[in-house]
Amino acid sequence: MEKQRILAMGNEAIALGAMRAGVRMAAGYPGTPSTEILETIAKYNDGKIHVEWSVNEKAAMEVGAGAAYAGARTLVTMKQVGLNVASDPLMSLAYMGVKGGMVIVSADDPGPISSQTEQDTRTFARFSKLPVFDPSSPEEAYEMIGEAFELSEKYQTPVLFRPTTRVCHGCAGISLLPDLEVREPEGFIKDTMRWVIFPRTSYLNHIKIEKRNVELGESLSEYKRNFILEGKGRKGIVTAGISYAYTREVMPDDIPLLKISTPHPFPEKLAKEFLEGKEEVLVLEELDPMLERELLQTAGKYHLPVKICGKLTGHTKNAGENSTESIRKDLEQFLGRQARGTREDGKDSEQERELPELPVRPPVLCAGCPHRASFYAVKKAMRGKKAVFSGDIGCYTLGNAKPLDMVDTCLCMGAGVTIAQGLHAVEPDAVNFAFIGDSTFFASGITGVINAVYNRNDIVLVVLDNSTTAMTGHQPHPGTGKTIMGDVAAAVDIRKVLEGIGVRQIFEADPLNLKESADAVKSASEGEGVRAVIFKSPCIAVERPKATYEVKQDTCRKCQACIRELGCPAIITEEGTVEIDETLCYGCGLCSQVCPFHAIGEVNPNE
Amino acid sequence: MSKNCLLCGVGGQGVVLASRLIAYAAMEQGQAVRTTETIGMAQRGGSVVSHVRMGSEIYSPLIPQGEADAILAFEPGEAVRTFPYLKKGGLVIADRRVVKPVTASLGGSTYSSEAMLGFLRDNAGTLLILDGDEICQRAGSAKVLNVALLGAAAASGILGITLEEMKEAVRRNVKERFIEMNEKALMLGQEAARKDLRRQTGGHGDENDRTAV
Numbered sequence: 001m002e003k004q005r006i007l008a009m010g011n012e013a014i015a016l017g018a019m020r021a022g023v024r025m026a027a028g029y030p031g032t033p034s035t036e037i038l039e040t041i042a043k044y045n046d047g048k049i050h051v052e053w054s055v056n057e058k059a060a061m062e063v064g065a066g067a068a069y070a071g072a073r074t075l076v077t078m079k080q081v082g083l084n085v086a087s088d089p090l091m092s093l094a095y096m097g098v099k100g101g102m103v104i105v106s107a108d109d110p111g112p113i114s115s116q117t118e119q120d121t122r123t124f125a126r127f128s129k130l131p132v133f134d135p136s137s138p139e140e141a142y143e144m145i146g147e148a149f150e151l152s153e154k155y156q157t158p159v160l161f162r163p164t165t166r167v168c169h170g171c172a173g174i175s176l177l178p179d180l181e182v183r184e185p186e187g188f189i190k191d192t193m194r195w196v197i198f199p200r201t202s203y204l205n206h207i208k209i210e211k212r213n214v215e216l217g218e219s220l221s222e223y224k225r226n227f228i229l230e231g232k233g234r235k236g237i238v239t240a241g242i243s244y245a246y247t248r249e250v251m252p253d254d255i256p257l258l259k260i261s262t263p264h265p266f267p268e269k270l271a272k273e274f275l276e277g278k279e280e281v282l283v284l285e286e287l288d289p290m291l292e293r294e295l296l297q298t299a300g301k302y303h304l305p306v307k308i309c310g311k312l313t314g315h316t317k318n319a320g321e322n323s324t325e326s327i328r329k330d331l332e333q334f335l336g337r338q339a340r341g342t343r344e345d346g347k348d349s350e351q352e353r354e355l356p357e358l359p360v361r362p363p364v365l366c367a368g369c370p371h372r373a374s375f376y377a378v379k380k381a382m383r384g385k386k387a388v389f390s391g392d393i394g395c396y397t398l399g400n401a402k403p404l405d406m407v408d409t410c411l412c413m414g415a416g417v418t419i420a421q422g423l424h425a426v427e428p429d430a431v432n433f434a435f436i437g438d439s440t441f442f443a444s445g446i447t448g449v450i451n452a453v454y455n456r457n458d459i460v461l462v463v464l465d466n467s468t469t470a471m472t473g474h475q476p477h478p479g480t481g482k483t484i485m486g487d488v489a490a491a492v493d494i495r496k497v498l499e500g501i502g503v504r505q506i507f508e509a510d511p512l513n514l515k516e517s518a519d520a521v522k523s524a525s526e527g528e529g530v531r532a533v534i535f536k537s538p539c540i541a542v543e544r545p546k547a548t549y550e551v552k553q554d555t556c557r558k559c560q561a562c563i564r565e566l567g568c569p570a571i572i573t574e575e576g577t578v579e580i581d582e583t584l585c586y587g588c589g590l591c592s593q594v595c596p597f598h599a600i601g602e603v604n605p606n607e
Numbered sequence: 608m609s610k611n612c613l614l615c616g617v618g619g620q621g622v623v624l625a626s627r628l629i630a631y632a633a634m635e636q637g638q639a640v641r642t643t644e645t646i647g648m649a650q651r652g653g654s655v656v657s658h659v660r661m662g663s664e665i666y667s668p669l670i671p672q673g674e675a676d677a678i679l680a681f682e683p684g685e686a687v688r689t690f691p692y693l694k695k696g697g698l699v700i701a702d703r704r705v706v707k708p709v710t711a712s713l714g715g716s717t718y719s720s721e722a723m724l725g726f727l728r729d730n731a732g733t734l735l736i737l738d739g740d741e742i743c744q745r746a747g748s749a750k751v752l753n754v755a756l757l758g759a760a761a762a763s764g765i766l767g768i769t770l771e772e773m774k775e776a777v778r779r780n781v782k783e784r785f786i787e788m789n790e791k792a793l794m795l796g797q798e799a800a801r802k803d804l805r806r807q808t809g810g811h812g813d814e815n816d817r818t819a820v
Contacts, residue, residue, distance in 0.1 A: 007631050007640065113645055137641075137666075170643040170668035171627065173634045248666040324671040341671060356726050358688050359718045361617065361708045363653040569652050569709045583749045 008174045010138035010167040014105060015040035016174070017145035018075045019049070021101070022182030025067035026051045027060040029443065030472035031079030032114040033168035034107035038077050039475075042484045053475055053484045056413070056443040057082035061089040061104070068098035068158070069195060071185035073149055077105045080119050080162075081412065085444070087124075092197055093158050094128045095205045100185055101149035102158040109165050110286040110321035116393070116412060118319060120287035121162035125264040129209050131216060132160040132264050136244040138172040144225065144261065146180050155212060164286060166242040166321070213265040221269035225261035228270070232256075234279040235335060238271075238291055243284045246327040250339040266294040268301075275304045282334040283310035286322050309334060365398045367570035368545070368586025370511045370537035374464050375399045375406040376566065376590065377509075377517035377535075378433060382525060387431040388423050390416035392445075394437040395471045395539075396464050403567045407435070414444030421448075421457040428458070431525045435462045439469035439477040441494060446501070452530045453502045460524050461503070461532040463494055464511075466539040474541055494534060503530045511535040514593040540586045547587035548603045551578050555599035562591045562600065609662025610766055611670040614756075615689045616681025617706045618652050621753035624780075625679065626657035628757060632768045632776040633661035643668035652708065654685055661766070677765045678731075679756045681739075682706045683723035696732030700759045700800065702739035702752055735759055735803045742795045751792035758796025763804070770797055 008016065015037045018026070026049055028038045042051045050067070054060035057078040064076040078086060083106040090104070106124070109115040125132035133148045135141035141163055152159040193201060220226060236256040239247045244259050251257065258274040260267065275281065275298060283292040292310035299306050309315040316330050328339045365372045375396075378389070391397055391407030392415065400407035409419050420434040436445045441463055452459050469475040476482040481491030498506055505527045507520035517535065524531040556578055563571050563578065570584035571591060580591075580600070592600040612629060616622040623644055630640040644657035658670045672691050680686030680701035693699065705720045727734045737759055739752040746755070754777065761770040770793060777789045 005634065007627065007634050137668075166643055166668055169645075170641060171630055172641050172668075173639060242668075245666040245668070249671065324667050324669055328671075341674070353730065355687055355690060356722055357718075358684055359708050361653045363618075364709055366652070563709075567709050571709075572707050 005173055005175050007171055008138060008142075009036060009169060009171045010135075010141055010163055011036035011169070012040045013138040013142040013172075013174050014145050014161075014163065014168075016044070016176070017142040018103065018149070019044060020177060021146040021149040021180050022073050023075045023149075024049055024072035024100075024185060025064060025074040026077070027054045027063045027075075028077030028105075029054055029057045029060055029082055029085075030469050030475045031082050031107070032472055033109055033163075033165040034077050034079045034082075034105060035472045035475070036168070037075075037105060038484065041075070045485065051484055053477065055478060057086035058089060061086035061093070064102060064104070065089060065093050065098065065158075068100040068102035070188040071100040073100050073153075073182060074098075074102045075105065076102070078107075079115065080106055080108045080121055081116055082106070083121060083124055084119075085413065087128075090130075090158070091128055094130050095202045095209070096195065096197055097156045097205070098152065098158055099156060101153035103145060103148045103152060103161050104158055105161045105163070107163050107165070107168050108287060111165065113165055113321070118287055120290060121160060122263045122290045123288045125160045125162075126290070129213060130158060130160050130264070131155075131262060132162055134241045134261055134263055135161075135163050135167055136241055136259075136261075137167060138170055139174055140225070140261075141167060142174050143177070147225075155216070157212070164242055217265035217268050220262045220265060221267040223262060223267065225259070226267045226270050227259055228274050229257040229259070234277065236274060236278045236281045237284060237331070238274070238281055238295060239284040240291060241286060243286055243322050243327065246322055246324045247284055247331070249324050250328040250331060250341055252335070252337070252340060255335070260291055263290050263294070266298075268294075268298050271295060271298045272302055272304070275299055275302075275306050278306045280307045280309060280334070282315060282330065283308065284316065284322065284327055284330060285310070289318070362401060363398055364401055364567065364569055365395065366540055366586070367568050367584040368540045368588040369395070370466055370535065370539070370588070371396045371399060371464050372404065372566060372568065373511035373514065373537070373588060373590045374462065374517065374535040375404045375435075376594075377511060377514055378462065378521050379404065379406055380514070381518040381521035382431065385431060385525070386429060387433060387525070388420070388427075390420040390423070390432065390434045392416040392434075392436045392440050393471075394440055394464075394469075396435055396437055399435070401567065403564055413440055414448055417445050417448030417459070417461060418451060420459045421452050421455070424458050431460060432458065433460045433462055435464060437470075438463065438465040438467065438479050438494065439475075442478045442492065446497065449498065449503065449530065450501050456529060458528060459530055460521075461498075461530060462521075463532065463534045465494060465534055465536045466542070467536075468539045468542050470539045470541065474539065498532050503532050505529075505531040507531075507533045509533065509535055511537050512588050512590060514590065540588075545586045547589075548582045548585045549580050549587060549589060549592055549600055550582075550603045551580055552599050552601060553577060555597055557597050557599070559596065561596055562594055565594050566591060609660055609665050611675045612659045612661075612677045612679065612760070612766055613670055613675040613689055613692050614657040614659065614679045614681070615685040616655055617685065618655050620655070620681040621750060622655045622657050622681060625753035625757055626659045628754075628773065628776040628780060629659045629760075629766065629768065630661070631780055632772045633659075633766075635772065635775065636768070638662055639665055641665050641668040654688060656685075656689055677760065677763070679760055681752055681756065683720055683727065684718065687723050687726055690727075690730065693731060698733045698735070698763055698765050699727050699731040700735045700737065700756055700763065701727060702737050702756070704739055733763075733807070735763065735800050737796065737799050742792060742799060745795055746788055746792040748788050748792075751789055754789045754792040755796030755799070758793035758798075759800035761793070762797040762800035770794075
């Protein structure tokens with residue numbers, strides 16, 4: 001950080017911007033595409049900032065609220081579906097307000113590339129009546145987050161900040177700026193009317209919030225990141241976020257454009273100024289038609305004879321992420337002329353020739369992943385029996401892929417445990433398994449287990465404990481005994497948690513030992529009530545490879561059982577022979593236990 | 608004016624780091640840079656694509672289709688998959704070895720390196736092929752294909768980044784104990800690209816001639 005100009009990912013830029021704004025508390029839960037924000041703060045933390053991976057987003061929001069009550073600048077980070085988990089404290093916090101600046105980063109994922117939903121945090125802002133900032137690039141995010149803190153502190157309200165994947169994970173050269181002046185946290189000052197939520201205070205606060213948002217809409221019309229680029233003609237473009245970047249890339253220079261960086265409260269005055277005299281306006285945005293609706297409302301309110309085109313009118317697509325290509329197409333259709341960078345024959349690109357057939361590359365469990373072994377043990381133990389396998393959110397969702405085919409349901413964090421209970425209530429003759437990872441268990445699995453114990457619901461809980469939060473890049477969690485700052489913490493023991501809840505039958509097994517594991521599953525499946533199997537084996541990214549295995553070609557009968565049963569990416573066929581790619585093999589040894597002819601063995605390093 | 612370079616491969620090959628090194632080198636030259644890639648679900652053995660854009664006025668982090676000056680492919684099939692991004696007459700530098708997805712092993716697909724390289728040869732302006740396995744063996748690590756490709760890109764001159772500038776980017780961004788190995792891979796990549804260029808141009812390919820391709 002000694003240099004003035006650095007190459008930074010959007011998430012790093014957000015973190016550095018928050019640190020520049022004097023953040024004292026940073027809490028979050030990992031989730032793509034938001035994860036690197038908190039990791040960056042931890043990396044550069046000089047000890048003045050309390051940084052934590054909270055157990056889930058709700059906990060992060062509440063820890064953050066407490067720090068902001070005490071006057072500290074606070075950053076809370078999560079992905080968009082995490083905001084659903086944190087929505088209970090968020091909705092109330094919007095009424096209560098804060099003292100220290102509090103910015104909640106909720107990263108949206110148009111596409112979706114790595115998420116369950118295409119929800120829009122801007123809509124959540126409107127619902128919760130909170131201001132929201134929408135950056136278009138890493139550079140803008142770096143400065144904007146400081147402005148979000150200032151607005152939060154000025155109006156004593158939490159503020160949402162919603163980058164999208166292409167901003168979070170895009171890199172750009174950032175010119176570092178001097179730190180902002182921040183006052184020291186004053187500490188918590190007792191005030192029942194202010195910090196204790198009651199129906200009466202909420203009513204009074206509601207009045208204040210509605211009034212404030214009208215004022216904010218006015219003042220945000222003057223905010224420098226809400227602006228108009230002048231142009232000619234009676235057609236105009238309104239855009240925001242990463243779509244602004246795509247638009248600028250292909251837009252002819254003479255088209256008037258309105259860029260919105262604060263979709264809520266909507267800068268109505270500025271929008272009215274832009275709409276006046278226009279015949280048609282095209283709205284280019286991702287996810288919800290948020291700006292489009294605001295513009296329709298503005299046009300209606302002031303009787304402006306302008307047609308607003310966008311998702312609601314079918315002018316732009318209403319799902320998936322935008323791209324330079326999609327925006328070029330939308331623009332050309334709207335303007336009736338060519339956009340920048342379009343070739344004379346109007347084709348997107350030269351390369352419209354037919355491509356040869358390509359293999360699909362769906363994401364798969366890594367070679368040596370202990371989850372593969374766990375799934376396989378359950379599959380083997382339950383062969384021929386009626387069983388339903390509920391999965392959850394994490395790498396192990398990939399257990400649904402062939403040939404394992406071991407995830408029958410997946411909904412949201414922690415849902416597998418409870419969905420299994422509902423399934424079983426309707427079909428009591430099935431054995432209902434619920435797979436859950438260690439981080440997810442702590443985040444939102446425990447309540448589901450308590451529910452099962454209390455209601456005497458019959459499930460087999462399978463905890464896939466790989467000692468890390470693997471999917472999002474190996475963050476520590478309460479079971480690992482380490483904090484985000486690398487400090488030693490008391491590791492919460494999953495077995496003891498289950499025992500404390502009242503789970504009577506708990507089996508533990510090393511999933512890489514197939515027989516031991518299948519036996520444990522068999523015993524568990526034959527029991528009643530809540531039974532648990534804890535499969536404990538570290539993620540391959542956490543521990544170094546153990547060994548390498550090879551196929552003994554003189555013994556191999558080429559039955560390909562290893563490939564058909566396991567689908568391990570390290571096992572390949574080369575002109576009919578089965579081989580193990582030594583650069584991928586992690587040495588889990590599962591294939592050697594599956595091979596019916598004992599043709600797979602460890603490579604002897606001394607040979 | 609801007610230069611666009613697309614990098615593609617399979618999760619775990621080091622695509623992202625390579626794109627950062629190019630962006631870093633371009634930034635050090637005083638250019639505006641943007642990159643983006645897909646992280647998350649796509650990492651687990653899936654296709655990985657990284658976009659690097661360098662120049663003056665760049666807004667989008669994604670390269671528009673048909674505007675990549677070069678594709679650096681860690682796997683020949685991935686170069687074919689991303690081919691619509693390449694400019695007419697653009698350069699493709701590809702490792703020759705295919706990485707078969709587990710689905711191909713399961714379904715008995717006939718996915719071959721020759722078919723992929725054949726397509727690239729017929730359709731790219733210039734195609735440079737690297738023998739990544741050999742380079743990695745000589746560099747003493749299976750993990751340096753990414754940097755070898757950067758050496759080859761430097762040799763081609765297409766990105767306006769010299770080998771010396773790539774070396775500096777490696778020194779600044781790679782852990783110290785890996786620097787020597789990576790520098791060796793840069794050299795080997797450069798050497799391989801020059802050799803292939805010389806073969807194709809009948810001996811006129813030269814690292815000082817940036818318009819060689």
